[in-house]
Amino acid sequence: MSFRDDGAAAVEWAARYLEQVGEYPVLAQVRPGDITSRLPASPPERGEPFADVLRDVDEILLPGITHWQSPRFFAYFAVSASEPGILAELLAATLNSVAFLWRTSPASTELETVTLDWTAQLLGLPDGWHGHIEDTASTSTIAALAAAREATGRNVVVCSEHAHSSVDKAAKLLGLDVRKVPADAEFRLRVEELDLTDAAAVVATVGTTSIASVDPVPAIADACASAGAWLHVDAAYAGSAWVCPELRWSQAGVDRADSLVVNAHKWLFTPMDCSLLWSRRPEDLRRAFSLVPEYLRTSDEVDSLSDYGPALGRRFRSLKLWAVLRCYGREGLQARIREAVRLAELFEGWVRDEPGWEVCAPRHFSLVCFRRDGSDADNEGIVERVNRSGELFLSHTRLGGRYVLRLAVGNERTTEEDVLRAWAALRQA
Numbered sequence: 001m002s003f004r005d006d007g008a009a010a011v012e013w014a015a016r017y018l019e020q021v022g023e024y025p026v027l028a029q030v031r032p033g034d035i036t037s038r039l040p041a042s043p044p045e046r047g048e049p050f051a052d053v054l055r056d057v058d059e060i061l062l063p064g065i066t067h068w069q070s071p072r073f074f075a076y077f078a079v080s081a082s083e084p085g086i087l088a089e090l091l092a093a094t095l096n097s098v099a100f101l102w103r104t105s106p107a108s109t110e111l112e113t114v115t116l117d118w119t120a121q122l123l124g125l126p127d128g129w130h131g132h133i134e135d136t137a138s139t140s141t142i143a144a145l146a147a148a149r150e151a152t153g154r155n156v157v158v159c160s161e162h163a164h165s166s167v168d169k170a171a172k173l174l175g176l177d178v179r180k181v182p183a184d185a186e187f188r189l190r191v192e193e194l195d196l197t198d199a200a201a202v203v204a205t206v207g208t209t210s211i212a213s214v215d216p217v218p219a220i221a222d223a224c225a226s227a228g229a230w231l232h233v234d235a236a237y238a239g240s241a242w243v244c245p246e247l248r249w250s251q252a253g254v255d256r257a258d259s260l261v262v263n264a265h266k267w268l269f270t271p272m273d274c275s276l277l278w279s280r281r282p283e284d285l286r287r288a289f290s291l292v293p294e295y296l297r298t299s300d301e302v303d304s305l306s307d308y309g310p311a312l313g314r315r316f317r318s319l320k321l322w323a324v325l326r327c328y329g330r331e332g333l334q335a336r337i338r339e340a341v342r343l344a345e346l347f348e349g350w351v352r353d354e355p356g357w358e359v360c361a362p363r364h365f366s367l368v369c370f371r372r373d374g375s376d377a378d379n380e381g382i383v384e385r386v387n388r389s390g391e392l393f394l395s396h397t398r399l400g401g402r403y404v405l406r407l408a409v410g411n412e413r414t415t416e417e418d419v420l421r422a423w424a425a426l427r428q429a
Protein backbone atom coordinates (compact mmCIF):
# COMPACT_ATOMS: atom_id res chain seq x y z
CA MET A 1 0.00 0.00 0.00
CA SER A 2 1.16 3.52 -0.72
CA PHE A 3 1.23 6.49 1.61
CA ARG A 4 -1.75 7.81 -0.36
CA ASP A 5 -3.83 4.66 0.23
CA ASP A 6 -2.82 4.35 3.87
CA GLY A 7 -3.51 8.04 4.30
CA ALA A 8 -6.99 7.69 2.82
CA ALA A 9 -7.64 4.79 5.20
CA ALA A 10 -6.41 6.83 8.16
CA VAL A 11 -8.66 9.78 7.27
CA GLU A 12 -11.55 7.36 6.77
CA TRP A 13 -10.76 5.90 10.19
CA ALA A 14 -10.79 9.38 11.73
CA ALA A 15 -14.07 10.33 10.03
CA ARG A 16 -15.74 7.10 11.18
CA TYR A 17 -14.41 7.54 14.70
CA LEU A 18 -15.86 11.04 14.94
CA GLU A 19 -19.23 9.81 13.63
CA GLN A 20 -19.34 6.95 16.13
CA VAL A 21 -17.63 8.38 19.19
CA GLY A 22 -20.94 9.17 20.88
CA GLU A 23 -21.76 5.45 20.94
CA TYR A 24 -18.64 4.37 22.87
CA PRO A 25 -18.47 4.15 26.67
CA VAL A 26 -17.02 7.53 27.56
CA LEU A 27 -14.71 6.30 30.33
CA ALA A 28 -12.53 3.39 29.24
CA GLN A 29 -13.94 0.23 30.78
CA VAL A 30 -10.60 -1.55 31.26
CA ARG A 31 -8.47 -2.44 34.25
CA PRO A 32 -4.81 -1.44 34.66
CA GLY A 33 -2.65 -3.79 32.58
CA ASP A 34 -5.46 -4.96 30.26
CA ILE A 35 -4.03 -3.13 27.26
CA THR A 36 -0.42 -4.08 28.01
CA SER A 37 -1.39 -7.74 28.21
CA ARG A 38 -2.72 -7.58 24.66
CA LEU A 39 0.37 -5.95 23.18
CA PRO A 40 3.44 -7.94 22.05
CA ALA A 41 6.26 -7.71 24.59
CA SER A 42 8.83 -6.95 21.87
CA PRO A 43 8.87 -4.92 18.66
CA PRO A 44 8.62 -6.67 15.28
CA GLU A 45 11.86 -7.64 13.50
CA ARG A 46 10.39 -6.91 10.12
CA GLY A 47 8.18 -3.95 9.25
CA GLU A 48 4.43 -4.52 9.16
CA PRO A 49 1.82 -2.86 6.95
CA PHE A 50 0.21 0.31 8.27
CA ALA A 51 -3.15 -1.46 7.86
CA ASP A 52 -2.13 -3.75 10.74
CA VAL A 53 -1.48 -0.72 12.91
CA LEU A 54 -4.95 0.63 12.12
CA ARG A 55 -6.50 -2.76 12.85
CA ASP A 56 -4.79 -2.93 16.25
CA VAL A 57 -5.85 0.61 17.08
CA ASP A 58 -9.43 -0.61 16.66
CA GLU A 59 -9.09 -3.99 18.30
CA ILE A 60 -6.55 -3.39 21.07
CA LEU A 61 -6.31 0.30 21.83
CA LEU A 62 -9.84 1.61 21.33
CA PRO A 63 -11.24 -0.27 24.35
CA GLY A 64 -8.57 1.48 26.42
CA ILE A 65 -9.40 4.96 25.20
CA THR A 66 -11.32 7.38 27.39
CA HIS A 67 -13.15 9.34 24.74
CA TRP A 68 -12.33 13.01 25.20
CA GLN A 69 -14.05 13.60 21.85
CA SER A 70 -17.33 12.13 23.13
CA PRO A 71 -20.27 14.55 23.37
CA ARG A 72 -20.91 13.15 26.86
CA PHE A 73 -17.41 13.82 28.18
CA PHE A 74 -18.17 16.26 31.01
CA ALA A 75 -15.14 15.69 33.28
CA TYR A 76 -12.30 18.14 34.16
CA PHE A 77 -12.64 20.72 31.38
CA ALA A 78 -14.22 19.13 28.31
CA VAL A 79 -12.31 19.80 25.10
CA SER A 80 -12.72 19.39 21.33
CA ALA A 81 -10.24 18.62 18.61
CA SER A 82 -12.18 20.12 15.70
CA GLU A 83 -11.94 18.74 12.18
CA PRO A 84 -9.87 21.66 10.80
CA GLY A 85 -7.49 21.25 13.74
CA ILE A 86 -7.14 17.51 13.17
CA LEU A 87 -6.34 17.96 9.49
CA ALA A 88 -3.84 20.73 10.23
CA GLU A 89 -2.05 18.35 12.64
CA LEU A 90 -1.56 15.99 9.72
CA LEU A 91 -0.03 18.80 7.69
CA ALA A 92 2.19 19.90 10.59
CA ALA A 93 3.47 16.34 11.02
CA THR A 94 4.06 16.13 7.29
CA LEU A 95 6.14 19.31 7.26
CA ASN A 96 7.83 18.28 10.53
CA SER A 97 9.23 21.77 11.06
CA VAL A 98 11.50 22.30 14.05
CA ALA A 99 11.24 26.03 14.50
CA PHE A 100 13.96 26.83 17.02
CA LEU A 101 15.37 29.62 14.86
CA TRP A 102 13.44 31.84 12.48
CA ARG A 103 15.46 30.41 9.55
CA THR A 104 14.68 26.80 10.48
CA SER A 105 11.06 27.54 9.61
CA PRO A 106 10.25 31.17 8.85
CA ALA A 107 6.60 30.36 8.11
CA SER A 108 6.13 28.56 11.42
CA THR A 109 7.65 31.43 13.39
CA GLU A 110 5.75 34.13 11.54
CA LEU A 111 2.42 32.29 11.46
CA GLU A 112 2.71 31.74 15.20
CA THR A 113 3.14 35.46 15.78
CA VAL A 114 0.30 36.38 13.43
CA THR A 115 -2.04 33.71 14.84
CA LEU A 116 -1.39 34.84 18.40
CA ASP A 117 -2.11 38.38 17.28
CA TRP A 118 -5.37 37.26 15.63
CA THR A 119 -6.38 35.42 18.77
CA ALA A 120 -5.56 38.47 20.89
CA GLN A 121 -7.90 40.50 18.66
CA LEU A 122 -10.64 37.87 18.91
CA LEU A 123 -10.36 37.82 22.70
CA GLY A 124 -10.21 41.62 22.97
CA LEU A 125 -6.70 41.73 24.49
CA PRO A 126 -4.56 44.87 24.39
CA ASP A 127 -2.62 45.66 21.20
CA GLY A 128 1.05 44.94 21.06
CA TRP A 129 1.43 42.03 23.47
CA HIS A 130 4.02 39.47 22.49
CA GLY A 131 2.54 36.00 22.03
CA HIS A 132 3.93 32.55 21.50
CA ILE A 133 2.78 28.95 21.94
CA GLU A 134 3.89 26.47 24.59
CA ASP A 135 2.71 22.86 24.90
CA THR A 136 0.62 23.27 28.04
CA ALA A 137 -0.43 25.88 30.59
CA SER A 138 1.99 24.20 32.99
CA THR A 139 4.88 25.18 30.72
CA SER A 140 3.44 28.64 30.02
CA THR A 141 3.29 29.28 33.76
CA ILE A 142 6.86 28.05 34.21
CA ALA A 143 7.93 30.54 31.55
CA ALA A 144 5.97 33.40 33.12
CA LEU A 145 7.28 32.72 36.62
CA ALA A 146 10.86 32.38 35.38
CA ALA A 147 10.48 35.84 33.83
CA ALA A 148 8.97 37.17 37.06
CA ARG A 149 11.92 35.82 39.06
CA GLU A 150 14.32 37.35 36.55
CA ALA A 151 12.54 40.72 36.59
CA THR A 152 12.13 41.06 40.36
CA GLY A 153 14.99 39.05 41.84
CA ARG A 154 12.46 37.72 44.38
CA ASN A 155 11.49 34.17 45.24
CA VAL A 156 7.87 34.05 46.34
CA VAL A 157 4.77 33.29 44.26
CA VAL A 158 1.38 34.21 45.65
CA CYS A 159 -1.89 32.67 44.47
CA SER A 160 -5.29 31.68 45.80
CA GLU A 161 -5.96 28.37 47.47
CA HIS A 162 -7.91 27.51 44.28
CA ALA A 163 -5.04 28.13 41.84
CA HIS A 164 -4.13 25.16 39.66
CA SER A 165 -1.41 22.80 40.89
CA SER A 166 0.69 23.79 37.87
CA VAL A 167 1.59 26.93 39.86
CA ASP A 168 3.00 24.79 42.68
CA LYS A 169 4.83 22.62 40.18
CA ALA A 170 6.36 25.61 38.37
CA ALA A 171 7.47 27.07 41.70
CA LYS A 172 9.00 23.76 42.75
CA LEU A 173 10.95 23.59 39.53
CA LEU A 174 12.14 27.20 39.75
CA GLY A 175 13.03 27.06 43.45
CA LEU A 176 10.30 29.53 44.40
CA ASP A 177 8.16 29.44 47.54
CA VAL A 178 4.38 29.46 47.13
CA ARG A 179 2.15 31.42 49.47
CA LYS A 180 -1.53 30.51 49.26
CA VAL A 181 -4.15 33.14 50.00
CA PRO A 182 -7.59 32.08 51.25
CA ALA A 183 -10.64 32.59 49.06
CA ASP A 184 -13.96 34.28 49.84
CA ALA A 185 -17.42 32.70 49.84
CA GLU A 186 -17.47 32.79 46.02
CA PHE A 187 -14.06 31.10 45.80
CA ARG A 188 -12.17 34.28 44.76
CA LEU A 189 -8.77 35.27 46.12
CA ARG A 190 -9.21 37.59 49.13
CA VAL A 191 -7.29 40.71 48.13
CA GLU A 192 -7.21 42.06 51.68
CA GLU A 193 -5.06 39.05 52.63
CA LEU A 194 -2.38 39.83 50.03
CA ASP A 195 1.06 40.63 51.41
CA LEU A 196 3.35 41.22 48.47
CA THR A 197 6.43 42.76 50.07
CA ASP A 198 8.63 39.84 49.01
CA ALA A 199 6.54 38.59 46.06
CA ALA A 200 8.02 37.95 42.64
CA ALA A 201 4.58 37.26 41.20
CA VAL A 202 0.91 36.82 41.84
CA VAL A 203 -0.94 34.24 39.78
CA ALA A 204 -4.57 35.31 39.42
CA THR A 205 -6.99 32.79 37.95
CA VAL A 206 -9.89 33.56 35.66
CA GLY A 207 -11.84 30.30 35.66
CA THR A 208 -10.39 28.16 38.45
CA THR A 209 -10.12 24.44 37.87
CA SER A 210 -12.55 23.32 40.55
CA ILE A 211 -15.33 25.86 40.12
CA ALA A 212 -14.38 28.36 37.37
CA SER A 213 -14.38 31.20 39.87
CA VAL A 214 -12.81 34.50 38.84
CA ASP A 215 -10.22 36.22 41.02
CA PRO A 216 -10.59 40.03 41.42
CA VAL A 217 -7.91 40.86 38.85
CA PRO A 218 -8.28 44.70 38.96
CA ALA A 219 -7.59 44.82 42.71
CA ILE A 220 -4.79 42.25 42.37
CA ALA A 221 -3.26 44.37 39.59
CA ASP A 222 -3.31 47.41 41.92
CA ALA A 223 -1.56 45.42 44.64
CA CYS A 224 1.05 44.09 42.18
CA ALA A 225 1.70 47.58 40.83
CA SER A 226 2.41 49.04 44.27
CA ALA A 227 4.57 46.08 45.33
CA GLY A 228 6.49 45.77 42.06
CA ALA A 229 5.29 42.17 41.63
CA TRP A 230 4.63 40.44 38.30
CA LEU A 231 0.99 39.65 37.55
CA HIS A 232 0.44 36.38 35.70
CA VAL A 233 -3.17 35.59 34.77
CA ASP A 234 -4.12 31.94 34.36
CA ALA A 235 -7.17 31.89 32.08
CA ALA A 236 -6.30 28.46 30.71
CA TYR A 237 -9.96 27.45 30.45
CA ALA A 238 -12.07 30.60 30.63
CA GLY A 239 -9.95 32.90 28.47
CA SER A 240 -11.49 31.44 25.32
CA ALA A 241 -14.89 32.70 26.51
CA TRP A 242 -13.71 36.27 25.84
CA VAL A 243 -14.45 35.71 22.17
CA CYS A 244 -18.03 36.50 23.31
CA PRO A 245 -18.46 40.14 24.39
CA GLU A 246 -21.07 39.18 27.00
CA LEU A 247 -18.44 37.08 28.83
CA ARG A 248 -15.77 39.78 28.81
CA TRP A 249 -16.79 41.00 32.26
CA SER A 250 -14.37 38.29 33.42
CA GLN A 251 -11.53 40.03 31.59
CA ALA A 252 -11.58 43.12 33.83
CA GLY A 253 -8.03 44.02 34.83
CA VAL A 254 -6.41 41.45 32.55
CA ASP A 255 -5.11 44.30 30.36
CA ARG A 256 -2.78 45.12 33.28
CA ALA A 257 -1.25 41.63 33.44
CA ASP A 258 2.43 41.09 32.75
CA SER A 259 1.61 37.70 31.27
CA LEU A 260 -1.48 35.70 30.39
CA VAL A 261 -2.05 32.05 29.52
CA VAL A 262 -5.07 30.73 27.58
CA ASN A 263 -5.19 27.11 26.42
CA ALA A 264 -6.50 26.88 22.87
CA HIS A 265 -6.62 23.12 23.45
CA LYS A 266 -9.16 23.58 26.22
CA TRP A 267 -12.03 25.64 24.84
CA LEU A 268 -10.86 26.95 21.47
CA PHE A 269 -11.48 23.75 19.51
CA THR A 270 -7.78 23.11 18.86
CA PRO A 271 -6.26 19.65 19.35
CA MET A 272 -3.77 19.05 22.17
CA ASP A 273 -1.41 20.71 22.65
CA CYS A 274 -1.64 24.45 22.16
CA SER A 275 -1.16 26.80 25.10
CA LEU A 276 -1.04 30.51 24.27
CA LEU A 277 1.23 32.73 26.34
CA TRP A 278 1.16 36.49 25.92
CA SER A 279 3.36 38.98 27.67
CA ARG A 280 3.53 42.71 27.99
CA ARG A 281 7.18 42.32 28.97
CA PRO A 282 8.74 39.95 26.43
CA GLU A 283 12.23 41.28 27.22
CA ASP A 284 11.97 39.68 30.66
CA LEU A 285 11.05 36.34 29.09
CA ARG A 286 14.05 36.68 26.78
CA ARG A 287 16.35 37.45 29.68
CA ALA A 288 15.09 34.34 31.45
CA PHE A 289 15.45 32.01 28.46
CA SER A 290 17.71 33.33 25.71
CA LEU A 291 20.93 31.37 25.28
CA VAL A 292 22.74 31.36 21.96
CA PRO A 293 25.46 28.73 21.62
CA GLU A 294 27.75 28.98 18.60
CA TYR A 295 25.87 26.38 16.57
CA LEU A 296 22.66 28.44 16.81
CA ARG A 297 24.25 31.79 15.94
CA THR A 298 22.88 33.36 12.73
CA SER A 299 23.00 36.69 10.96
CA ASP A 300 19.18 36.78 10.80
CA GLU A 301 18.00 39.90 12.53
CA VAL A 302 14.73 38.44 13.72
CA ASP A 303 13.40 36.86 16.85
CA SER A 304 13.43 33.14 17.49
CA LEU A 305 10.48 32.08 19.60
CA SER A 306 12.63 29.51 21.44
CA ASP A 307 14.09 32.55 23.24
CA TYR A 308 10.80 33.02 25.12
CA GLY A 309 10.35 29.63 26.77
CA PRO A 310 12.06 26.47 27.97
CA ALA A 311 12.03 24.33 24.80
CA LEU A 312 14.43 24.69 21.91
CA GLY A 313 12.69 22.46 19.36
CA ARG A 314 9.24 23.81 18.58
CA ARG A 315 6.41 22.07 16.70
CA PHE A 316 4.37 23.91 14.07
CA ARG A 317 1.51 24.31 16.57
CA SER A 318 0.14 27.52 15.12
CA LEU A 319 -0.99 25.71 11.97
CA LYS A 320 -3.87 23.97 13.74
CA LEU A 321 -4.96 27.10 15.57
CA TRP A 322 -4.81 29.08 12.31
CA ALA A 323 -6.94 26.41 10.61
CA VAL A 324 -9.53 26.58 13.39
CA LEU A 325 -9.68 30.38 13.38
CA ARG A 326 -10.06 30.45 9.61
CA CYS A 327 -12.60 27.65 9.27
CA TYR A 328 -14.76 28.77 12.22
CA GLY A 329 -14.27 32.53 12.17
CA ARG A 330 -15.31 34.74 15.06
CA GLU A 331 -18.97 33.79 14.52
CA GLY A 332 -18.33 30.06 14.60
CA LEU A 333 -16.26 30.33 17.77
CA GLN A 334 -18.89 32.49 19.45
CA ALA A 335 -21.71 30.12 18.48
CA ARG A 336 -19.86 27.13 19.99
CA ILE A 337 -18.92 28.91 23.22
CA ARG A 338 -22.46 30.24 23.61
CA GLU A 339 -23.98 26.82 23.06
CA ALA A 340 -21.75 25.29 25.77
CA VAL A 341 -22.75 28.04 28.19
CA ARG A 342 -26.43 27.61 27.27
CA LEU A 343 -26.28 23.86 27.89
CA ALA A 344 -24.53 24.35 31.24
CA GLU A 345 -27.17 26.91 32.23
CA LEU A 346 -29.93 24.50 31.25
CA PHE A 347 -28.37 21.72 33.33
CA GLU A 348 -27.91 24.09 36.26
CA GLY A 349 -31.65 24.91 36.07
CA TRP A 350 -32.60 21.22 36.15
CA VAL A 351 -30.43 20.64 39.21
CA ARG A 352 -31.79 23.73 40.96
CA ASP A 353 -35.41 22.72 40.29
CA GLU A 354 -35.04 19.11 41.42
CA PRO A 355 -35.70 18.48 45.12
CA GLY A 356 -32.80 16.66 46.74
CA TRP A 357 -30.16 18.27 44.52
CA GLU A 358 -28.16 21.43 45.07
CA VAL A 359 -26.02 23.77 42.96
CA CYS A 360 -22.86 24.34 45.03
CA ALA A 361 -21.15 27.33 43.39
CA PRO A 362 -22.07 30.25 41.16
CA ARG A 363 -21.87 29.22 37.49
CA HIS A 364 -20.01 31.72 35.32
CA PHE A 365 -19.16 29.79 32.17
CA SER A 366 -19.90 26.20 31.16
CA LEU A 367 -19.10 24.40 34.42
CA VAL A 368 -21.75 23.36 36.96
CA CYS A 369 -20.79 22.28 40.48
CA PHE A 370 -23.56 20.38 42.26
CA ARG A 371 -24.35 17.55 44.63
CA ARG A 372 -27.14 15.34 45.84
CA ASP A 373 -28.38 15.62 49.42
CA GLY A 374 -26.57 13.00 51.44
CA SER A 375 -23.09 12.06 52.49
CA ASP A 376 -19.85 12.43 50.57
CA ALA A 377 -19.86 8.66 50.16
CA ASP A 378 -23.33 8.81 48.55
CA ASN A 379 -22.14 11.43 46.07
CA GLU A 380 -18.93 9.56 45.37
CA GLY A 381 -21.06 6.51 44.70
CA ILE A 382 -23.11 8.43 42.11
CA VAL A 383 -19.97 9.55 40.27
CA GLU A 384 -18.56 6.04 40.38
CA ARG A 385 -21.76 4.47 39.04
CA VAL A 386 -22.37 6.90 36.17
CA ASN A 387 -18.75 6.77 35.08
CA ARG A 388 -18.73 2.97 35.20
CA SER A 389 -21.94 2.90 33.12
CA GLY A 390 -20.07 4.48 30.22
CA GLU A 391 -23.02 6.78 29.57
CA LEU A 392 -21.07 9.86 30.57
CA PHE A 393 -17.86 10.86 32.33
CA LEU A 394 -17.73 13.52 34.99
CA SER A 395 -15.32 14.43 37.74
CA HIS A 396 -15.48 15.93 41.20
CA THR A 397 -13.89 18.43 43.52
CA ARG A 398 -14.09 19.30 47.20
CA LEU A 399 -15.63 22.60 48.29
CA GLY A 400 -15.82 23.65 51.92
CA GLY A 401 -14.80 20.12 52.83
CA ARG A 402 -17.71 18.57 50.90
CA TYR A 403 -17.49 16.24 47.91
CA VAL A 404 -18.99 18.05 44.89
CA LEU A 405 -19.76 16.82 41.37
CA ARG A 406 -18.62 18.86 38.36
CA LEU A 407 -20.26 18.83 34.94
CA ALA A 408 -18.19 20.72 32.37
CA VAL A 409 -19.66 21.31 28.91
CA GLY A 410 -17.06 22.05 26.25
CA ASN A 411 -17.12 19.46 23.51
CA GLU A 412 -18.44 20.99 20.32
CA ARG A 413 -20.56 17.92 19.56
CA THR A 414 -22.49 18.05 22.84
CA THR A 415 -26.21 18.61 22.27
CA GLU A 416 -29.16 19.22 24.57
CA GLU A 417 -29.97 15.53 24.18
CA ASP A 418 -26.53 14.61 25.58
CA VAL A 419 -27.00 16.82 28.61
CA LEU A 420 -30.48 15.36 29.14
CA ARG A 421 -29.03 11.85 28.99
CA ALA A 422 -26.41 12.85 31.55
CA TRP A 423 -29.06 14.23 33.88
CA ALA A 424 -31.20 11.11 33.51
CA ALA A 425 -28.21 8.88 34.27
CA LEU A 426 -27.31 10.96 37.33
CA ARG A 427 -30.85 10.80 38.73
CA GLN A 428 -31.01 7.11 38.16
CA ALA A 429 -27.66 6.58 39.86
Ligand SMILES: Cc1ncc(COP(=O)(O)O)c(C=O)c1O
Binds near residue numbers: 236237
Ligand atom coordinates in the same frame (compact mmCIF):
# COMPACT_ATOMS: atom_id res chain seq x y z
C1 LIG B 1 -6.99 26.93 35.44
C2 LIG B 1 -6.01 25.92 34.93
N1 LIG B 1 -4.72 26.26 34.80
C3 LIG B 1 -3.80 25.40 34.34
C4 LIG B 1 -4.15 24.12 33.97
C5 LIG B 1 -3.09 23.18 33.46
O1 LIG B 1 -3.22 23.02 32.11
P1 LIG B 1 -2.22 22.10 31.26
O2 LIG B 1 -2.75 20.71 31.36
O3 LIG B 1 -2.30 22.67 29.87
O4 LIG B 1 -0.86 22.24 31.85
C6 LIG B 1 -5.48 23.71 34.08
C7 LIG B 1 -5.88 22.36 33.70
O5 LIG B 1 -7.02 21.99 33.69
C8 LIG B 1 -6.42 24.63 34.58
O6 LIG B 1 -7.70 24.28 34.75
